[in-house]
Amino acid sequence: MPFTPRSDQQIYRLDYLAPTFTIPLLELHFTLDPEVSRVRSQFKVIIEEGIELPHSIKLHGSKALFDLQLKIDGERVEVAPLLDEAGNLTLTLGEREQLIEIENSISPAANSALSGLYLSRGIICSDCEPQGFRNITLFPDRPDVMTQYRVTLEANRCYPILLSNGNLVEEGSIDEERHYAIWEDPFPKPTYLFAIVAGDLQFIEDQHIRPDGRPVQLRIYASKENIGACDFALASLKKAMRWDEKRFGLACDLDFYNVVAVDDFNSGAMENKGLNLFNTSCILATKAQATDQNFRFVEAVIAHEYFHNWTGNRITCQDWFNLSLKESLTVFREQEFMSEVAPGIRRIEDVNFLRLHQFPEDQGPLSHAVRPDKLGSIENIYTTTTYEKGAEIIRLYQTILGREGFDRGFARYIKEFDGMAVTVDDLYASMKMENPRLFENFPLWYSQRGTPKIQVATEYYPDKREMRLSLKQFLFDPVTNELQEPLPIPIKYAFFNREGEMLLEETYTLTMAHQCLIFHNIDEVPVISLLRDFSAPVTVDYPQSIDDLKILIQYESDYFAKWEAVQKLVTRVLFNRVLPREEQIEIIGDALAPLFEYAYQAPEFAALLLTLPDNDQLFDRLENEEILPLYQLKREVEVGLAKRFSTQWKALYTHYQEDSVAARAIKNVALRYLSHLPDEAELAVIQYAQADNMTDINAALIALLTNQNPQAETIMQNFYQRYQEDALLVDRYFALLGGTPHLTMDDVAMISAHPAFDLKNPNRARAIVGSIGRNRIALARIGAPLYRWIATEIVKVDKINAVTAARLITPFAKLARLPEPLQDEVRAIGQEMLDSQEISHNLSDQLKRILL
Numbered sequence: 001m002p003f004t005p006r007s008d009q010q011i012y013r014l015d016y017l018a019p020t021f022t023i024p025l026l027e028l029h030f031t032l033d034p035e036v037s038r039v040r041s042q043f044k045v046i047i048e049e050g051i052e053l054p055h056s057i058k059l060h061g062s063k064a065l066f067d068l069q070l071k072i073d074g075e076r077v078e079v080a081p082l083l084d085e086a087g088n089l090t091l092t093l094g095e096r097e098q099l100i101e102i103e104n105s106i107s108p109a110a111n112s113a114l115s116g117l118y119l120s121r122g123i124i125c126s127d128c129e130p131q132g133f134r135n136i137t138l139f140p141d142r143p144d145v146m147t148q149y150r151v152t153l154e155a156n157r158c159y160p161i162l163l164s165n166g167n168l169v170e171e172g173s174i175d176e177e178r179h180y181a182i183w184e185d186p187f188p189k190p191t192y193l194f195a196i197v198a199g200d201l202q203f204i205e206d207q208h209i210r211p212d213g214r215p216v217q218l219r220i221y222a223s224k225e226n227i228g229a230c231d232f233a234l235a236s237l238k239k240a241m242r243w244d245e246k247r248f249g250l251a252c253d254l255d256f257y258n259v260v261a262v263d264d265f266n267s268g269a270m271e272n273k274g275l276n277l278f279n280t281s282c283i284l285a286t287k288a289q290a291t292d293q294n295f296r297f298v299e300a301v302i303a304h305e306y307f308h309n310w311t312g313n314r315i316t317c318q319d320w321f322n323l324s325l326k327e328s329l330t331v332f333r334e335q336e337f338m339s340e341v342a343p344g345i346r347r348i349e350d351v352n353f354l355r356l357h358q359f360p361e362d363q364g365p366l367s368h369a370v371r372p373d374k375l376g377s378i379e380n381i382y383t384t385t386t387y388e389k390g391a392e393i394i395r396l397y398q399t400i401l402g403r404e405g406f407d408r409g410f411a412r413y414i415k416e417f418d419g420m421a422v423t424v425d426d427l428y429a430s431m432k433m434e435n436p437r438l439f440e441n442f443p444l445w446y447s448q449r450g451t452p453k454i455q456v457a458t459e460y461y462p463d464k465r466e467m468r469l470s471l472k473q474f475l476f477d478p479v480t481n482e483l484q485e486p487l488p489i490p491i492k493y494a495f496f497n498r499e500g501e502m503l504l505e506e507t508y509t510l511t512m513a514h515q516c517l518i519f520h521n522i523d524e525v526p527v528i529s530l531l532r533d534f535s536a537p538v539t540v541d542y543p544q545s546i547d548d549l550k551i552l553i554q555y556e557s558d559y560f561a562k563w564e565a566v567q568k569l570v571t572r573v574l575f576n577r578v579l580p581r582e583e584q585i586e587i588i589g590d591a592l593a594p595l596f597e598y599a600y601q602a603p604e605f606a607a608l609l610l611t612l613p614d615n616d617q618l619f620d621r622l623e624n625e626e627i628l629p630l631y632q633l634k635r636e637v638e639v640g641l642a643k644r645f646s647t648q649w650k651a652l653y654t655h656y657q658e659d660s661v662a663a664r665a666i667k668n669v670a671l672r673y674l675s676h677l678p679d680e681a682e683l684a685v686i687q688y689a690q691a692d693n694m695t696d697i698n699a700a701l702i703a704l705l706t707n708q709n710p711q712a713e714t715i716m717q718n719f720y721q722r723y724q725e726d727a728l729l730v731d732r733y734f735a736l737l738g739g740t741p742h743l744t745m746d747d748v749a750m751i752s753a754h755p756a757f758d759l760k761n762p763n764r765a766r767a768i769v770g771s772i773g774r775n776r777i778a779l780a781r782i783g784a785p786l787y788r789w790i791a792t793e794i795v796k797v798d799k800i801n802a803v804t805a806a807r808l809i810t811p812f813a814k815l816a817r818l819p820e821p822l823q824d825e826v827r828a829i830g831q832e833m834l835d836s837q838e839i840s841h842n843l844s845d846q847l848k849r850i851l852l
Ligand code: PHE
Pocket: 127, 128, 129, 130, 266, 267, 268, 269, 270, 271, 304, 305, 308, 327, 382
């Protein structure tokens, strides 16, 4: 295949070339030390039959490797001439089978990027996805090269625990000071799933019994400060294992399953084979320190990483363009698992998250296809598009094919591709083989970027008793503005009469740009509920009357559709500029009124129904960010609702004092409203003082901060004093401060000078810079100075950790929507960052797309 090197620093999916060799076994030996660790590696390269010799292969390396030595078939070879600028090595092999021996050093303590081998609070650990292995040693660092690993770890006894993937086959003493452990992973795997950990760790353990009776030993390792907060994660792991056996017939393939918690981690967690690594933020959970939301999150992430064992590890991705293959399937499986924990709730939260994060991403300069054709930087496709839109696409398969058809397709995929590195086309092929009626154009979901828009119009013909529904779909490329191909879009809908009875319930899959559905024997104009269960990741333009929405709010049984009716109604009313304030409050109040009784039947769901649309959701609809007036308006409406229903809110608040997730959810919605009333200013103060759990403490703090309670500052200080030893709670402290709508540049200066300010720990950097970056109200109010502060901090983070910095850039991605002159100012700030020349490839890739 002709290969033309390109000059634009982009990589192209179609440049993919399959490996020309195999490496059945890799033997790695680590002499671990935080300052300088020595790595010895040994492997045989077998060049495929049919490939002409001599043949060149590429071993990926990086600047992080030093003191390199190389032997081929026992002969010393000089390394330097074979290395390129990035540190990759090209080997030209004359024999079909040759033995490569490599030695190199690395410095975990110097690795602030946290990719490869690094140090986290005294624990030596690794993180290799997607391309961190090249920071450990020279090897083909690509997901389609699968190798069996045998790993020897040697370290001082002050690192008593030595872990790697697979099974511990030997351990022992070297001398008085040093010891070793040997691990073998029976499953061939790509480099990105490799992991090691060495440290002074403690563990908790349990057992899971597989359907065939064989046990899996489960352990969670953490520092002695953290080990007490891991029980919930361990219980969740067992639950996830059981669920995957039941739903998909997939059992754990390992006898030992280890999980390790570390404080410094770029992402949430990592699915390394048999040795998951977790950010403490995704694993620690005690009632005193974690909110109910955190608990759900821990359960979900534990399940997610475990589910990767089949969707990701046993079957992996051919290349990183196909990252969504493993992530989308795994997120979908995680969502299905969690929907059993809290039926209905998780779906709403997922849709809300998707619309809050993925939709803006997909409609702005960082938009990319779920499987892109070109990329500036691989690390930059770890996005909500790859994960959450990807998961919606998997859900589309299920919605179109039905649960049974989907499960058959999935089972076939697992069977056919087990042990292989494949693509989203392979998944489609399995689904199609089992379900021949699956639409041929389904894969367009993977290749076209942007959010499809559905335009709906209805007509009723009383004489013919006929209802017509006209549906048009549009998908514009968000960057080029070109109209793209129509997609298969399943629309779940139901008709209700005005008494709230459901008349019909169906799913229809649109496939063309314009389609018209005709319904016969319809006696009166029905109330139509469209896109029930959010059956496709699209926006729907269907103006419905307030009366119709009220019927749906009251009678819909579909969780999402009922919630969506509230969202729509409130949004409609808030954006109605001719209605006087009092009337806006009255209409919304009338619509919510019936839900107060419902709150006693379904408190957790009612908590969602009674919460007005997220600020950001509303801001995204504004033409040019008139954020502050809208924020003010929403607040006044909330105050109005607090007054009108003050009896009901108080009743709910007192009634729901019990210790349960649902009770806390509805109680804290009541707190939110009541705290808007000057007479109730003490409520949050008292709740803060008396609470025995972080959910209630957190809700109290938010109420105090958003209402500028005179005691807010003292209480925040008290919070910090109380929890300053607990890193995750210090993160929470910063996130609360950074997220408050009243944030000023003085506050920002206070945060910058705070003794716990730190950009080296990714959680802390995100808690500080991320929360301020997401604070649209403060950004709108303060303008350029705050953007400048954020830019400066991102550049500082970039010097430490480029992956983390690039993910903090999102506030700049909304640039085009800013009003002038702010837009120009912010553009100039972005341009300055880009021009500073010292920024990383990851960050400049993001900035270039934003500033284009
Ligand atoms: N693969 C991880 C997950 O989603 C995320 C991750 C990405 C971890 C990159 C480490 C590095 O489960």
